[in-house]
Amino acid sequence: MKAAVLTGAREIDIRDVPDPVAPDDGLVLRAKACGVCGSDLRRWNEGPPEGSDGIIPGHEAAGVVLEVGKRITDYSPGDRLAIAPDIHCGRCTYCRKGMYNLCDHLRFIGITPGYPGGFAERVVLTREILTNGIIHPMPRNVSFVEGALAEPCSSVLAAHEKAGTSLSDRVVVLGAGPIGCLHVAVAKSRGAGVIISEPSGSRRELARRFRPDAVIDPSSEDVVARVRELTGGLGADIVICANPLSVTQTEAVEMVRKGGRVILFGGLPKSDAMTSLDANRIHYGEIEVVGSFSYAPTTHELALELLSRNVISSDLLITHTFPLEQIGEAFETAAAGKGLKVMVTMSEEDS
Numbered sequence: 294m295k296a297a298v299l300t301g302a303r304e305i306d307i308r309d310v311p312d313p314v315a316p317d318d319g320l321v322l323r324a325k326a327c328g329v330c331g332s333d334l335r336r337w338n339e340g341p342p343e344g345s346d347g348i349i350p351g352h353e354a355a356g357v358v359l360e361v362g363k364r365i366t367d368y369s370p371g372d373r374l375a376i377a378p379d380i381h382c383g384r385c386t387y388c389r390k391g392m393y394n395l396c397d398h399l400r401f402i403g404i405t406p407g408y409p410g411g412f413a414e415r416v417v418l419t420r421e422i423l424t425n426g427i428i429h430p431m432p433r434n435v436s437f438v439e440g441a442l443a444e445p446c447s448s449v450l451a452a453h454e455k456a457g458t459s460l461s462d463r464v465v466v467l468g469a470g471p472i473g474c475l476h477v478a479v480a481k482s483r484g485a486g487v488i489i490s491e492p493s494g495s496r497r498e499l500a501r502r503f504r505p506d507a508v509i510d511p512s513s514e515d516v517v518a519r520v521r522e523l524t525g526g527l528g529a530d531i532v533i534c535a536n537p538l539s540v541t542q543t544e545a546v547e548m549v550r551k552g553g554r555v556i557l558f559g560g561l562p563k564s565d566a567m568t569s570l571d572a573n574r575i576h577y578g579e580i581e582v583v584g585s586f587s588y589a590p591t592t593h594e595l596a597l598e599l600l601s602r603n604v605i606s607s608d609l610l611i612t613h614t615f616p617l618e619q620i621g622e623a624f625e626t627a628a629a630g631k632g633l634k635v636m637v638t639m640s641e642e643d644s
């Protein structure tokens with residue numbers, strides 16, 4: 294089969310690799326679509342982890358079951374499945390509490406060496422993945438690119454569950470990449486008023502597709518003052534940091550109202566993970582600063598349903614689709630911040 298292999302920093306090429314075989318208690322999925330995510334771009338910039346001579350990335354995948362092992366009874370060839378990366382251990386304290394996204398031994402499809410990902414014509418789902426991973430059948434009217442999109446949607450849905458976003462809230466989203474735009478869509482679907490801030494002019498324009506109530510250009514306006522103005526002097530009820538910049542986390546605490554919530558959604562670069570927040574504003578204003586990472590398996594199922602009901606519209610979000618053969622171009626496009634979501638599709642046909 295053909296697979297995209299990351300062999301060095303910004304070096305990803307298509308290779309012929311042996312066709313995977315279904316283990317007795319696993320299956321082979323014919324991958325059809327896989328999204329390019331911010332974390333893929335970070336890994337692409339850095340190259341494969343030390344000690345590994347190449348990995349097949351891709352963790353926002355969807356496809357159709359090609360072959361099942363002889364002990365598999367719960368899946369059949371032809372099943373359409375969406376897969377998310379997290380594989381929990383099932384045994385640690387967090388798993389036993391049902392907090393699977395915080396598992397001490399999380400492994401990730403397309404990220405952890407030994408777990409090849411979705412930028413390939415075929416992906417093996419072992420018993421470990423089928424049991425402790427996140428895999429759901431796709432509703433009939435959900436396409437493969439939408440199935441892949443369920444993964445980033447799930448993280449965003451989980452953040453709004455945590456924030457408790459509702460009708461009376463005014464939400465500020467900092468960053469209008471694909472994730473920021475998903476935050477706008479989900480906050481609006483929960484009835485909130487939404488303000489988005491983004492320095493790139495082209496991304497501000499794309500963000501307007503999601504009908505935010507106000508759009509701020511932080512490169513020419515004082516974003517904190519503007520949010521206060523738009524909220525009658527009060528500040529926002531909820532601020533979501535949907536970019537990898539620590540300065541916006543500092544600003545988030547400045548623009549949230551007393552008793553409000555700041556959600557740290559985007560991770561910061563490993564080499565620069567310290568941030569500076571006004572502790573007195575947090576203390577005297579009883580501001581909650583909350584981390585949000587990944588999601589419960591059931592949230593992935595909900596994301597598929599919301600895509601099926603068109604609560605989240607993939608057409609607005611997916612601006613580029615490349616065939617697997619053009620994976621390099623797909624990564625370059627996503628890294629350049631052109632458009633919003635970049636998808637890669639695989640076209641291997643039944644033989």
Ligand SMILES: [Zn+2]
Nearest residue numbers: 330331332352
């Ligand atoms: Zn991702």
Ligand SMILES: [Zn+2]
Nearest residue numbers: 382385388396
């Ligand atoms: Zn665990």
